[in-house]
Amino acid sequence: MASILIAEARAVDRNFLVTLLGHHGHTMLEASDGGEALDLVRRRRPHLVISDVLMPTMDGYEFVCQMRAIPEVADTPVIFYTANYHGREARALAERCGVRAIITKPSESAAILAKVDAALGCQRPVVVAPPDGERFDLDHHQLVNQKLLEKVQRLAEAEHRLSALVDIGRRFAHERDPRAVLQHVCTSARDITLASHATLVLLSEDGTSVGAVFMSGVDADRLKEISPGIPSADMLSELLEKRTPVRRPSGRRTEGPDRETTTADASSYLGVPIASAACVYGWLSLSHKLGADEFTKTDEEMVATLAGQAGVAYESARLYNDLQWHVSALEQEVAERRRLEVRTEFALAAARIGIGETDLDTGRMIWSESKSALFGIALASFGGTTEAFFALVHPEDRPALRQEVAAALANGSHDLVTEFRTIWPDGSLHWVQDRARIAYDPAGRPLRALGVGLDVTDRKLLEAQFRQSQKMEAIGMLAGGVAHDFNNMLTVILGFSELLAEQIRPDKPIGRDLKEIVGAAQRAAALTRQLLAFSRKQVLVVTPLDLTTVVREVESMLRRLLGEQITIKTELADDLDPVTADVTQLEQVLMNLSVNARDAMPKGGVLTLATRNITLDRAYAAAHPGANAGSCAALSVSDTGTGMSPETRERIFEPFFTTKERGQGTGLGLAAVYGIVKQMNGYIEVESHPARGSTFTIYLPRTEQAAEAATGATITMSPVGRETILLVEDEVSVRAFTKIALERFGYQVLEAATAEGALRILDDVDITIHLLLTDIVLPGIDGHELALKVARHRPQLPVLFMSGYTTRLSTIDGLLEPGVQLLEKPFTAHTLLTKTRQILGTTLMVHRS
Template sequence: MPHRILIVEDERIPAADLELRLTALGYEVVGSVATGADALRLAGERAPDLVLMDIRLRGDLDGIAAADRLRAEHFVPVVFLTAHSDDETLSRARVVEPYGYLLKPFQERELRTVIEMALYKHAAERRLRASERRYATTLASIGDGVIATDRTGAVTFLNPVAERLTGWPLAEAAGRALRDVFVICNEGTRLPVENPVDRVLREGRVVGLANHTVLTARTGGECPIDDCAAPILDDRGAVDGAVLVFRDITARRRQEDEKARLDEKLREGTKLEAIGRLAGGVAHDFNNLLTVINGYADLLLAGLTERGPLWEPLAAIQDAGERAARLTQQLLAFSRRSMVEPKVLDLNAVVTHIGKLLRRLIGEDIALALALDPHLAPVTADLGQIEQVIINLAVNARDAMPGGGRLTLETRNVEVRAADTAAQPDLRPGRYVRFTVADTGAGVPEDVRPHIFEPFFTTKGVGKGTGLGLAVVHGVVKQAGGHIALECPPGAGTAFVMLFPAGTSRDAPAPAPAPVPTGGSETILLVEDEDPVRNIARLALDVQGYTVLSAGGAAEALKVAAAHPGRIDLLVTDVVMPNAGGRELGDALRAVRPDVKILFMSGYTDEAVVPDGAFGSGEAFIQKPFSPIGLARKVRAVLDAHA
């Protein structure tokens, strides 16, 4: 397809001659006009590839002015035709950057050469401009700031991100030293940092920015950044400038901080879980010992009709044993291995009921305030454990306010959304009952907060605390499927915020008084691998009139049962035993004696002992350490159930 050329010549004969010569050379002439105004009009209508323009034209626009407008409005290349080669004319023509000159008169060969060179130069410029547009669009769309400089370090370019981060628009920054536009310092020392571009221009290699660098914008705002500067090389490989690429890492820094915080919470949870397993194991073994100690103390005290010389030492043994049992219960609560009896509770009723005890516990110089939501949803938890949580937190609050203050217990319904759980990976979205215990004490020091839920960690003096109070609270809340957090605003005391899953129904009957134990004549198969525990349990059941068959393990128990010709009414078995546990024993015994009832006993329970915390029909559980009376009462209740 031939190139299209517009002729602008105010002399008719030269114009006609030029048209004939162009046609003979294979070009298409789209028009021939005599004025600059007509040239602009026809260029807009017919879009020529090239304009051959006489410099001197009649009218308001001479050739130089018309060429300037053609370049600006239509980006059409212009070759000047002139018989004048004086310096003044050529100087004016150079301002509009023509694509060539033809001095009249000229030959066809000269005409063709100038036209082809002009067309080639224009095509190259079009490709260059397209490349520049792609380059500019790319730099404008990326999320990093980009600044380019010349070989002296003066700014030649800023993309929009760089303009925003530095506060300098390109029009004002161009030509300025980079150090005036890109102002950086060390985040920790606040001392100025060497500009990486200075090193690039000096060393001719890629240079990265040191960590912990802050960019100060023209407006005074600051943001942490990282960046990299690289040299711009000329055709000979010499450094002709530099390009600096940098980014605002505020969001990344926030994500890193959040990840570090979550990692720390994970490590803390793993540590607590490991300590919990250890505590549960210790409590399990200790409970076996306490079952024997407390059991014999109870039996001996029950046999004394008068307060003789043995009464006081036996009572001291019994008291110490009971306190030790409470300590093991705290260990089990912390480790979430205690046996619970979850019920649907009205937390407001629990708080109101225990409020009378709290007023005596905290003393007269501490005011107790209750802020209870009258429309509070119910929760499912163990009543005794919830009361223990309230007491433990109240005692801590009392100790934090030796000069008096206010203890506030608040309940309300809350909705936890997915966005609220981002910082708490163990919390799920849903409806919760929020229970807050807050005091107006001095608060918890910053260095203490990471350790508050650790067992045996205490800031109290020797002999004034076991360090289990908050560990127990943590374990109870977690075992109830809840979440607990510490809030300690500066100068505003301490608040423990607990979230319990909200229920939909209410069923919180008042606990029935413990029945007076009565004996019986039924036959009981007692299985326990610890001889002292088995002996005290057998003694406790013997005195109640039961026929007791005993065994030290599952295999022995099955042999005893097979050899017994009569009925076996109840299996009382330890849960964890060598070779086969109590649950396996119960399944095997029921295969041959389907009507036998089962009472499990253990120092602790977890998912491996009692799956889902549930028992089947005719099954029950008693927690060690138990008293002889407690065992007798539980045995009678299991035998009488569904009789």
């Protein structure tokens, strides 16, 4: 059996042929329009094609012509199956297209099968024509059949229109997209009227231009060529202003003399306005009615009815869309407000700020979630009353807070600021500040209070740290002053003891006593150095260095110092950033921290020394006053000892504070560590808990300079001299010792107790002076100012300062100003003479290494 393609737009006709031919054993293919049929011909290559003439997209004639242009299927036989295209002209055109036969709708099954068999080359027996006597009956039957066919065709068209109208009504009832409504109207109007092309033009909002165009049966690429449904100005006036349909038959059209002449046949045209009772939205144009020269009055009425319904449906869809838009906008506004509330609540929670309102008549309180968070509770667990609020306040602060609130209300205050503590469920203590605005009625009766609460715990901690810092600074100033006076006394004790020791044999009893005096004085000097370290008034000799190297050089000495009960572990970074520091003072820091750790481990334990690179961020610096953000090298000393309570931890850096028994500590070790680290622009952090040990971490800022290697020191014996030295010292005993020491080794000494006395001596131009040796702290003009005055009159005169601390001579970093020479008190005769000789020159110098 053969493969047959049925190309038929009407499903009822297509199903009839498929059923009939398929029942006789043929393989059936189906297409609903010419384009789909052409695609199936290319892919499936059927033995026969039965095609309708009038089809959407591509009619039967064009379909056959395009099929003949495909070599593989050019010889495929074609039969037209049509209700209208069976006249002489239609048949002649069909023959020119290579159509084998035309089957008229409707036809008997036998006739259809005969035409199919004939086309396939399988001819059935031919029916013999009736004799001539029966010619009348045959012509009559043909005439009746022709009329019946026309009636059936009209009934079919009416059915088709009714079906289309029902479908349109269904679409109008459910479609909410205005543009989809118009597109469906355009397609349905073309289908109902059998128009080749349909165009629906939607005007812009102001009605002055085209807003959108909807098409059916029009190839977008050919739109400009054929210009379907573009009415003239007069026709537009009829459509849009008078709201009346416009119908025009096909015929020739010639433009006026001032326009280009067109010789093409103008196709039939039908135009109707798309409008509601309130507004004209555009127009619908139908062109080239298939099978007729013009559109009928029935077409006009049907399309006008459809267009009127379309206008109402379009307006309803627009109104629905507007309503949906407003609903959507309202929902978006509600959602945005909710998002704003969430963001506001989030911001308030992040800033630890809560909002609350109190009804002063009923005592009811309304809180935000962030307000309840200030008290460490969920909003749902808050009772919502003033009594529930007071229950959350620290018991010690509750009476005072009640009094403040009562006083403000009694005095008619409009603003109320209070601060109080609260204990969270986890036991932690927090500070809250409440700022409220109180509203009163005309009679002055308080109505409500609206305000915000802030978590000020961090501020309170910073204030406490600031007070502690001020306290430490004040103690440091006091310690520096005490150290200055002690250094003067120790200078006399050590100096004269040294001079006396040179006159007494060491094996004599008095020599041994003198040695004890010197030892005690040296221990006292060590204490004053600790005081100066804490007060940050000592002189630093800083160089770029590696903390890991410092720890390794001190480690062996620490093992001997701490004893076998203490195990020392190291966790040292090999790629540590260099820092600028005084290596001697760093060694002192390590010694003090290690000894302190040993004392915290009386039964032995582990001491861990660690170094690492670290970057302190701004948040850390803000939370730790005294710390600076940036790249640092960190040195930590950890022990497994007894640890410290928070109260002890707050005071460990205070001078003379100690938890050790009387006689076992001076209370200056950690104070000195604190001062040394601060003077080197560092920060020290302490982590400690009872029974869990302690960790001291020192952060020193990194430097771009490379670390220097340690070098050996040179020890110098005391030299003699012949120069004249002007000695300025207000302390009589210090001045006396210094003069004796210098004169004993050959120097000439002129002395003055004040800067004014020294200036009078310097004014005598006949006196040759080789060195000005002056204390810094003097009555009246101090030593620093004296040196400045001398520099103007005797710029070549060298100056050597003496002092117990160096505030006037050091930079902000604790370093001596460039070119300044300093002899630190307390000093010995040996130190004095060596320093003097270094400044004046190396005559009679004796070295030993």
